[in-house]
Amino acid sequence: MVAYFSMEIAVAPEFPTYSGGLGVLAGDTLRSAADMGLPLAAVTLVDRKGYFRQCLDPITGMQTEEPQPWNPDSILTPEEPVVTVTLEGRPVAVRGWRYDLEGVTGHRIPIYFLDTDLEQNDPKDRTLTDFLYGGDADYRLRQEAILGIGGARLLRALEYEPTVYHMNEGHAALLTVPVLEQELHGAGLQTATERDLEAVRRRCVFTTHTPVPAGHDRFSGEQAYRILGTERAGMLERFGCFHDGLLNMTYVALRFSRFVNGVAMQHGKVSRQMFPEYTIDAITNGVHAGTWTARSVQAIFDKHLPRWRQDNVTLRYAIDIPENEIVEAHAASKQVLIDTVKAASGVEMKPEVFTLGFARRAATYKRADLLFTDPERLVKIAEKFGGLQVVYAGKAHPADEPGKAKIRRVIELARDLRETPLQVVYLENYEWKLGAILTGGVDLWLNTPRRPYEASGTSGMKAALNGVPSLSILDGWWIEGWIEGVTGWAIEDNDDEAVEAMSLYDHLEKLILPLYTKDTGQWRRIMRSTIALNGSFFNTQRMLEQYVLNAYFPERPAEKIPESKSPQPDLENSVAH
Numbered sequence: 269m270v271a272y273f274s275m276e277i278a279v280a281p282e283f284p285t286y287s288g289g290l291g292v293l294a295g296d297t298l299r300s301a302a303d304m305g306l307p308l309a310a311v312t313l314v315d316r317k318g319y320f321r322q323c324l325d326p327i328t329g330m331q332t333e334e335p336q337p338w339n340p341d342s343i344l345t346p347e348e349p350v351v352t353v354t355l356e357g358r359p360v361a362v363r364g365w366r367y368d369l370e371g372v373t374g375h376r377i378p379i380y381f382l383d384t385d386l387e388q389n390d391p392k393d394r395t396l397t398d399f400l401y402g403g404d405a406d407y408r409l410r411q412e413a414i415l416g417i418g419g420a421r422l423l424r425a426l427e428y429e430p431t432v433y434h435m436n437e438g439h440a441a442l443l444t445v446p447v448l449e450q451e452l453h454g455a456g457l458q459t460a461t462e463r464d465l466e467a468v469r470r471r472c473v474f475t476t477h478t479p480v481p482a483g484h485d486r487f488s489g490e491q492a493y494r495i496l497g498t499e500r501a502g503m504l505e506r507f508g509c510f511h512d513g514l515l516n517m518t519y520v521a522l523r524f525s526r527f528v529n530g531v532a533m534q535h536g537k538v539s540r541q542m543f544p545e546y547t548i549d550a551i552t553n554g555v556h557a558g559t560w561t562a563r564s565v566q567a568i569f570d571k572h573l574p575r576w577r578q579d580n581v582t583l584r585y586a587i588d589i590p591e592n593e594i595v596e597a598h599a600a601s602k603q604v605l606i607d608t609v610k611a612a613s614g615v616e617m618k619p620e621v622f623t624l625g626f627a628r629r630a631a632t633y634k635r636a637d638l639l640f641t642d643p644e645r646l647v648k649i650a651e652k653f654g655g656l657q658v659v660y661a662g663k664a665h666p667a668d669e670p671g672k673a674k675i676r677r678v679i680e681l682a683r684d685l686r687e688t689p690l691q692v693v694y695l696e697n698y699e700w701k702l703g704a705i706l707t708g709g710v711d712l713w714l715n716t717p718r719r720p721y722e723a724s725g726t727s728g729m730k731a732a733l734n735g736v737p738s739l740s741i742l743d744g745w746w747i748e749g750w751i752e753g754v755t756g757w758a759i760e761d762n763d764d765e766a767v768e769a770m771s772l773y774d775h776l777e778k779l780i781l782p783l784y785t786k787d788t789g790q791w792r793r794i795m796r797s798t799i800a801l802n803g804s805f806f807n808t809q810r811m812l813e814q815y816v817l818n819a820y821f822p823e824r825p826a827e828k829i830p831e832s833k834s835p836q837p838d839l840e841n842s843v844a845h
């Protein structure tokens with residue numbers, strides 16, 4: 269079986285145990301694993317105080333944060349075993365809460381949420397599983413030790429015997445330490461040889477998720493030795509996991525894995541340039557089709573492609589669904605969006621007006637304000653085509669001041685433009701449900717990252733399942749999903765932002781809005797081909813099939829079949845000439 273480790277997992281909308289794309293991907297992966305009946309169990313932290321709820325001042329656009337406490341006791345099942353991880357010389361007791369995710373055929377995937385809030389722990393250690401990505405670097409390293417070391421020990425205590433450990437990002441890399449300990453059968457870590465490391469490698473798979481160097485976790489040597497202890501930190505240093513004197517979690521995972529992959533073809537290339545001494549493959553991300561398709565669109569899939577939930581490839585045949593049914597289903601999800609915007613902001617959007625969506629973490633490289641490089645031109649475009657609506661959402665990490673500044677700029681602009689035909693709204697607290705309403709309800713999904721920083725991106729895939737084409741910089745998944753004028757459009761990629769913005773405006777003015785307002789037949793065909801071509805491929809079911817074939821069980825022995833008793837025909841001579 270496969271043990272899947274992730275610092276964040278978006279399990280259900282009411283669990284505040286994720287921050288963004290990485291957690292949504294992990295949740296979607298597990299949902300597809302459940303649909304496919306894969307032998308897999310997952311481990312994460314319980315995050316009693318969650319990530320954070322975003323509050324935005326409607327006038328200034330200033331972001332403030334509130335914790336999102338939740339009560340796992342009422343939803344999850346406590347497990348018996350308690351395991352111990354020694355941190356800074358102190359034993360920390362860890363237990364797990366179990367939640368079973370059920371797939372469409374009834375198969376279940378257990379998820380274990382690790383918790384250190386136990387009476388026997390030092391008060392400081394009881395808070396180690398409170399905040400997702402909260403606290404300082406010490407807190408983070410301790411959390412990663414709980415996740416990796418505590419998680420692997422807990423699975424063993426629960427009598428799992430994983431043949432494969434999958435590290436979803438470097439946060440989980442310390443799981444390699446207990447796997448190595450297991451290989452050593454009680455001999456100390458200081459006795460480990462390259463051969464022992466090789467035995468660990470046979471069992472480990474690592475997915476790296478970011479081409480941004482700062483996205484790779486690093487800790488000082490002092491921290492590593494103090495918190496993890498001399499034996500563990502010494503072993504990691506000896507095996508080349510320190511770089512520039514820092515313990516680097518990406519190198520831990522790279523050193524100890526037999527299969528490493530990036531999350532889109534382009535990201536594989538970028539990762540190979542970052543880590544040239546390693547073999548790095550690529551498996552492009554996906555989204556869980558059943559989760560990210562709007563109700564109204566689900567209904568037409570159920571009617572025309574009844575097996576689509578078990579077998580996502582079936583969505584390829586969406587190409588035969590009558591166009592008017594897709595258009596009507598989309599109109600219904602657009603109305604849900606309009607109602608949501610009205611309730612959240614008081615703004616009345618119009619169903620007939622072309623609507624753009626942009627929602628993502630407000631990291632600077634995502635460039636939420638590229639669309640507003642030349643607001644006057646955008647207003648002119650809106651005037652020419654009977655109006656334009658833009659819906660924004662996205663949280664900035666609490667410590668990300670430049671990201672927060674981007675949010676303020678969009679909100680200020682929205683206010684300045686209020687009297688024009690260009691309506692802009694910024695919705696508060698982007699999370700799962702809002703993400704689904706946005707990707708399903710807009711007419712066009714916009715993505716403007718600075719290349720090559722978007723490792724994959726998945727929100728455009730959610731839009732595609734709903735027949736919503738993308739207008740995006742050619743980065744991440746879009747390099748693979750883009751067929752100009754069939755699944756969406758590409759913004760010219762240039763070092764000069766003004767040129768990129770110009771390309772964005774030109775696409776809107778000369779291609780997209782004329783199609784939408786005047787050539788509705790062609791627009792409908794684009795909606796439909798977006799589902800058939802991209803919905804059928806960019807899903808986590810296809811993605812997991814690739815993990816199974818390439819990463820998890822690449823050498824799965826064939827089942828024994830009886831030997832044939834008769835001689836085999838000589839094929840070469842049997843070909844008639």
Ligand SMILES: *Cc1c(COP(=O)(O)O)cnc(C)c1O
Nearest residue numbers: 288289628699700703725726727
């Ligand atoms: C899908 C999703 C993301 C990831 O989208 P990107 O395109 O990778 O930015 C982030 N947050 C939420 C709430 C999502 O639903």
